[in-house]
Amino acid sequence: MLRPPPLLLLLTRCSAAARRFLSASRQGQGQGRAVGSVLKTPKGTRDHPPAQAALRERLLGTVVACFKRHGAAAIDTPVLELRETLMGKYGDNAKLIYELQDQGGELLALRYDLTVPFARYLAMNKITNIKRYHVAKVYRRDNPATTRGRYREFYQCDFDIAGQFDPMLPDAECLRIVYEILSDLQLGDFLIKVNDRRILNGVLAVCGIPESKFITTCSTIDKLDKVPWEDVKNEMVGEKGLSPEAADRIGEYVQLHGGLDLIEQLLQDPKLSQNKLAKEGLGDMKLLFEYLTLFGITGKISFDLSLARGLDYYTGVIYEAVLLQQQNDHVEDPVSIGSVAGGGRYDGLVGMFDPKGRKVPCVGVSIGIERIFSILEQRVEASEEKIRTTETQVLVASAQKKLLEERLKLISELWDAGIKAEILYKKNPKLLNQLQYCEETGIPLVAIVGEQELKDGVVKLRDVATREEVNIRRENLIEEIRMRTSQL
Amino acid sequence: MLRPPPLLLLLTRCSAAARRFLSASRQGQGQGRAVGSVLKTPKGTRDHPPAQAALRERLLGTVVACFKRHGAAAIDTPVLELRETLMGKYGDNAKLIYELQDQGGELLALRYDLTVPFARYLAMNKITNIKRYHVAKVYRRDNPATTRGRYREFYQCDFDIAGQFDPMLPDAECLRIVYEILSDLQLGDFLIKVNDRRILNGVLAVCGIPESKFITTCSTIDKLDKVPWEDVKNEMVGEKGLSPEAADRIGEYVQLHGGLDLIEQLLQDPKLSQNKLAKEGLGDMKLLFEYLTLFGITGKISFDLSLARGLDYYTGVIYEAVLLQQQNDHVEDPVSIGSVAGGGRYDGLVGMFDPKGRKVPCVGVSIGIERIFSILEQRVEASEEKIRTTETQVLVASAQKKLLEERLKLISELWDAGIKAEILYKKNPKLLNQLQYCEETGIPLVAIVGEQELKDGVVKLRDVATREEVNIRRENLIEEIRMRTSQL
Numbered sequence: 001m002l003r004p005p006p007l008l009l010l011l012t013r014c015s016a017a018a019r020r021f022l023s024a025s026r027q028g029q030g031q032g033r034a035v036g037s038v039l040k041t042p043k044g045t046r047d048h049p050p051a052q053a054a055l056r057e058r059l060l061g062t063v064v065a066c067f068k069r070h071g072a073a074a075i076d077t078p079v080l081e082l083r084e085t086l087m088g089k090y091g092d093n094a095k096l097i098y099e100l101q102d103q104g105g106e107l108l109a110l111r112y113d114l115t116v117p118f119a120r121y122l123a124m125n126k127i128t129n130i131k132r133y134h135v136a137k138v139y140r141r142d143n144p145a146t147t148r149g150r151y152r153e154f155y156q157c158d159f160d161i162a163g164q165f166d167p168m169l170p171d172a173e174c175l176r177i178v179y180e181i182l183s184d185l186q187l188g189d190f191l192i193k194v195n196d197r198r199i200l201n202g203v204l205a206v207c208g209i210p211e212s213k214f215i216t217t218c219s220t221i222d223k224l225d226k227v228p229w230e231d232v233k234n235e236m237v238g239e240k241g242l243s244p245e246a247a248d249r250i251g252e253y254v255q256l257h258g259g260l261d262l263i264e265q266l267l268q269d270p271k272l273s274q275n276k277l278a279k280e281g282l283g284d285m286k287l288l289f290e291y292l293t294l295f296g297i298t299g300k301i302s303f304d305l306s307l308a309r310g311l312d313y314y315t316g317v318i319y320e321a322v323l324l325q326q327q328n329d330h331v332e333d334p335v336s337i338g339s340v341a342g343g344g345r346y347d348g349l350v351g352m353f354d355p356k357g358r359k360v361p362c363v364g365v366s367i368g369i370e371r372i373f374s375i376l377e378q379r380v381e382a383s384e385e386k387i388r389t390t391e392t393q394v395l396v397a398s399a400q401k402k403l404l405e406e407r408l409k410l411i412s413e414l415w416d417a418g419i420k421a422e423i424l425y426k427k428n429p430k431l432l433n434q435l436q437y438c439e440e441t442g443i444p445l446v447a448i449v450g451e452q453e454l455k456d457g458v459v460k461l462r463d464v465a466t467r468e469e470v471n472i473r474r475e476n477l478i479e480e481i482r483m484r485t486s487q488l
Numbered sequence: 489m490l491r492p493p494p495l496l497l498l499l500t501r502c503s504a505a506a507r508r509f510l511s512a513s514r515q516g517q518g519q520g521r522a523v524g525s526v527l528k529t530p531k532g533t534r535d536h537p538p539a540q541a542a543l544r545e546r547l548l549g550t551v552v553a554c555f556k557r558h559g560a561a562a563i564d565t566p567v568l569e570l571r572e573t574l575m576g577k578y579g580d581n582a583k584l585i586y587e588l589q590d591q592g593g594e595l596l597a598l599r600y601d602l603t604v605p606f607a608r609y610l611a612m613n614k615i616t617n618i619k620r621y622h623v624a625k626v627y628r629r630d631n632p633a634t635t636r637g638r639y640r641e642f643y644q645c646d647f648d649i650a651g652q653f654d655p656m657l658p659d660a661e662c663l664r665i666v667y668e669i670l671s672d673l674q675l676g677d678f679l680i681k682v683n684d685r686r687i688l689n690g691v692l693a694v695c696g697i698p699e700s701k702f703i704t705t706c707s708t709i710d711k712l713d714k715v716p717w718e719d720v721k722n723e724m725v726g727e728k729g730l731s732p733e734a735a736d737r738i739g740e741y742v743q744l745h746g747g748l749d750l751i752e753q754l755l756q757d758p759k760l761s762q763n764k765l766a767k768e769g770l771g772d773m774k775l776l777f778e779y780l781t782l783f784g785i786t787g788k789i790s791f792d793l794s795l796a797r798g799l800d801y802y803t804g805v806i807y808e809a810v811l812l813q814q815q816n817d818h819v820e821d822p823v824s825i826g827s828v829a830g831g832g833r834y835d836g837l838v839g840m841f842d843p844k845g846r847k848v849p850c851v852g853v854s855i856g857i858e859r860i861f862s863i864l865e866q867r868v869e870a871s872e873e874k875i876r877t878t879e880t881q882v883l884v885a886s887a888q889k890k891l892l893e894e895r896l897k898l899i900s901e902l903w904d905a906g907i908k909a910e911i912l913y914k915k916n917p918k919l920l921n922q923l924q925y926c927e928e929t930g931i932p933l934v935a936i937v938g939e940q941e942l943k944d945g946v947v948k949l950r951d952v953a954t955r956e957e958v959n960i961r962r963e964n965l966i967e968e969i970r971m972r973t974s975q976l
Contacts, residue, residue, distance in 0.1 A: 039612045042568045042596050050561035071910035073538035073877035078641050080530045101587040108530050124527045153566050165913035294896040389561035408782040422559035425653035
């Protein structure tokens, strides 16, 4: 692929100190270092110091570039929503919603995700057709494992397509987007599992499960990626009250995974092919796989009947991407990071907000940016790589005293020309200190003014890496800096 | 200046419908259009539909580009802070802080600005030296005039320099940044007023005002930019309990504004030159003006003794930028927009968080992005300009039926190459509908596949604006699209 350079190539070598800093700030989440209890961020939240903020900016940049490549527009909604907007949308998880104190006026809460505000936005503005992305923070009063990249305040990166279209075309594009983002980020091998709520419901129906037990049975099925079938069966029988025979019948289906062959096989299945919902779902799944073949991405896709996903609002295709075992020997402590993207079709959510219940079919995907971020963070720590936190192209320096005026004049010219430039905030800084500052912060060039250079109408331009110095005529300086830093 | 193209040049022609939409969404803040009361955003907040989100992205892009040009690193801090972190920092305004409900655990609040969290971050991590920017939302339970671009949830764009440096060098750079941003945004003529808290305190001291009345007197002085001196004097005497003579003495000073001449004059002032604080402030002001002269920006700077600024934490130089009367005849209803940037030196705030009271001198500037945004919004509405909400370079289309497969194959190739491309989500879309979609959304190119083109190994590339069509060999298509859209 000829897309923007991969993220990790943008990193350069890193000092041990910088790595320690990154590491300390990751472990010390929510705590000051050696001071009283007051000096901390709230539980489950963290500051992002410059190295982390820069890494995150690049990561989000890659994700947003993909969303834009697919023609999405940005929208923004408030962090605050009316409590009633959020209530009744998250089932048991409603207890995790942060509520604001009643200080008079409306009762407010912090958004729990970006999907419900998106549905509220569509209904409120009677929008029936939009392709949008939204990158923003959401809030959950969870007890998250911060070491695994889970927080109470975290970013979500959502892409959704709303509107009535020909079947599976937007759904296929969402899967293509997951594929592109995970490829662009070079996180290692991955697999995108795909299923359909209608197929799952059909399976349960033909296995004789009453509809009242569909949801609870699904949540047990969903564990098949972590525990063996025997444990799942035991839970179905012991906790969910299914008969062993019914559980076995389910087991025959949900342990299946594959591609077009499996879809064809199930379309011929004597029981399943009699179920209207399952047949619809399988027909659409077949169409989806045809489109994914044309998109050239079926190698990373698995039709997996055990995928159920938690949220109630899905009505059709669902999917989830997982990273496969890292082959990267940089990483000393490989952690289980599980799902890094997920989504599906939710055709009923907007209708919940519309006063007349008008539906707007939607399909979308959410990129699990925090987990991906913690993987990248770990890689940086484990490697000799350093993330530059600034983009400064040149430091304006002097070798002798009493040249502050000349430095200020020169840097002004550079800023006027759009060059990213800094000076040390000292009247008479030592040249050594100025060069050291460049080494520490990764500034590639130094423009040195001195008595002789001023007389000669030149500036000495030093390459920090090679230590080569060359006199450049003042009128050519800007062009020279641009040329030398254009490939950085 | 040779910097990135100015914001408004990026705008293209706009349909009446799009303008009505922008307009409606601006006026309808916090409200759905014709539905029940539940379908709204919280009071004082608003959604940003795509056109606004795109405008804001460009505006923030210009501001952040300037911060980066000056070597700033990004940091991020949580939207939530411990209540005790915010308490005692905002004086009377503490009542405007949003508090979270006590749901067990820590007592939390939403941040009120970015400066206090920055100081908390510095003290918590014992950072004594950093140049950082932070662009993020803050929250105030105010009763804002949303029509004037004031909201309860709004963006702040802050740039701050923390550390012990030679006097006035970081301060001068902050003013240069305000100058660059307001120039780059082409908002019209502007003026940056500068004063120093020490000079103001010195003036009050030599006029015989007791220290206990400094703050309240300053808040009266601050009104001099809106009301005549007589009204200010009346408030001083009537409400603040100053003698008419003392008020007159103050009046002789605070009505002064000028440049280096005025500084020199005040340095010779028999009374003021005897006051230690005032003398220090005037000495620094002189140095500041020398640096601003070297930066070439004194034409937009006014040393103005009436500038006081509200916040308690300023300790030295303070400044505020105001837009001058718009000459732009596009704008039908010019609104008073007042201050669009402000800041100053606050050397004591970090020490309030440090357990040992260690001080970290800081100076910074905050760009009033919401007011600037509402000015730009108004200009877009008043003009025929339209903001493109997507960046799609090419629509992959077909002129005949049964070419969905070919469209999907071609768009896959384009995405692989990093081209921003869309298709209509229909199996057999009409060519007219595909062309209309390009017109509506501003897509400049259409790549048309047809039976004949497939046989000939070409794609018909259509320029939407000129309607010219030319056959491009398939292997040259990506290069051709890149070339044609590189200057967009």
